[in-house]
Amino acid sequence: MITYNFQLHVVSVEKKLFDGIINKIQVMGVEGEMGIYPGHSPFITFIKPGILKISKLCNSEEYMYLSGGILEVQPNIVIILADMAIRAEDLDEKKAQESKRLAEEKIKNMTSRGVDYIKISTEISKAIAQLRLIELLKK
Template sequence: MAATFELELVSPEKLLLSRPVEMATIPAWEGDMGILPGHSPMVVALKGGIIRVRENGAETERLFVMGGFAEITPERVTVLADEATPVTELSRAEAESRLSEAEAALTAAAAEPEAVRDRVMDRLLAARAMRDAASAA
């Protein structure tokens, strides 16, 4: 049996996943990160994207997150997601609606301070990633 680590994925609504896995790929702001047992400890910010879970040598689950944080230790990865949904449950119509709202919010925030525009841009990028994930599902 391959080495494993405990993966927990928590959203504000519920605990979505808690079990040993061989590998997880998370959408960190610095780029997608592959995590294996024994990974160096760190905390990373997540962007909107897909968490891929590997068990028994195969990808077993794909979950879309709108952002959040991941705490990584050699034995455990805890993902605190702003929002998380299995990719198979994503709706392209919902994603398009969120993208339209985010685009309108970005236009409305043109005169706002840079920190406000950055948060709105993060939401826009997450909505685009959601639309892309829903289209590929």
């Protein structure tokens, strides 16, 4: 039997952000951007900071920022356990710009590129993903 939709649950440490029947999602996995459609093969993977695009049944879309987490795909259900998830309309552009600026400043002042460099690079990636989502909503 062919299905044309599936159940999606998006849960962060703080709360459940989405629970509904959808057509597809796009999310940033560790290997790159992934599209999950009905009938996708089951798997589990880590997700990177980025944008979650949810295509709903009524041909509308919803966007969220995910700071990372785990994606589990089963035959008729997809679960995202996010470290942090923020609905696009709840993002704060000034806060994201300031986070990016501070992280870039830290990198400029570094004397070596060890664990701190990786941590700061992750902070920049998170801020950039938030700013991309804010720009996307403005269009």
